[in-house]
Amino acid sequence: MNIKKLAVSALIAGSLAACAHTSDRKVSMRAVTVPQLSAYDWQLAEATDRHGRPLPGFAAGSSMTMNFSGQRLNVTGGCNNISSNYQLNDQDMQIQAPVSTMKACAPDIMAQDSAVVAFMNGQKLHAGLLNAENDQNAQPELWIENRRGEHLLWRGVPAAVAQYGQPTVVFWEISPQTQTCQTAQGAAQCLKVREISYNDQGVKVKTGVWRNFAGKIDGWQFNPQENQVLRLNVYEVKPADVTGTAADIQYVYKLDQIIERSVVKSPKHKHK
Structure with missing residues (x-):
């Protein structure tokens, strides 16, 4: 080509x-x-x-x-x-x-x-x-x-690197189902995510527990029809005031690559 x-x-x-x-x-x-x-x-x-x-x-x-x-x-x-x-x-x-x-x-x-x-x-x-x-x-x-x-x-x-510096790379599995959760703005539909670890050969060695995520992943759109594993770049945004506490630190999540994706099969309905 x-x-x-x-x-x-x-x-x-x-x-x-x-x-x-x-x-x-x-x-x-x-x-x-x-x-x-x-x-x-x-x-x-x-x-x-x-x-x-x-x-x-x-x-x-x-x-x-x-x-x-x-x-x-x-x-x-x-x-x-x-x-x-x-x-x-x-x-x-x-x-x-x-x-x-x-x-x-x-x-x-x-x-x-x-x-x-x-x-x-x-x-x-x-x-x-x-x-x-x-x-x-x-x-x-x-x-x-x-x-x-x-x-x-x-x-x-x-570009995020120019704004925030070098990112931390993480792998997240995203559930096709959302979960109602409480945020500072009230009730919302959160993503259900869990972290995945791979060894140097790219073999999955550990899967974390599901948790709610109320943030935004730049460059990515939720699809309830798919199971996905994402490679994300996570950027730490420190407060301008150097006296700020760890609680003041925020994070920016950007899609780097969709590692896995599969279509979710609709459940079969039994006829009476």
Whole structure:
């Protein structure tokens, strides 16, 4: 499988903005740099054809995220992790053949993985940032368009490592059933989670007890139809006041990878 160049439209200060020219929707873009790509987690916000219609295979409310680390590109949030080496050269980004994990999931989730690869595979892509360069408060938007005029729009969220430092990695099994629990805001439906430990060979060696979790896992959506095991990056957010107690420390949970997922079978009803 060959993945060709991803062209990055450049805008030099004082010059005219480059425009995506293959779709019916004209957009002005400026060049994106390696530091800008690496500074954000890019969350998929839109996937449409040249006429603005939703692209087949991309689920509404997708939790797909793209991030860049060094010379590596990763797409997560679907069924499998999709990754590839990339290299910027002037206005082009050369993407090598992607590598994917081989998990089986529900057909609609697997279709989204295939749609991402098909969008890039064998295509010469145009990409750039949409927001004005001098608007420091705007959330950056990364526009990627192929020669058929189809496009993916990604919104940037500051990468957690830059905000909080290096994370602790944990593995959680998520039950497809929630549990009513009490929070500071009152009664709520909590996730039921339990921690799993693996040895260096990736063999499961210990499973913890179920407990309630009232927090949020960034980049992940609960699915009551699936049993899942997640690899999470947990970031410790210490209070600004160094005199704060341990009780003041908060945690940010971000999805790194879905390790296991299986469809929950509906119980069979007995006929009288």
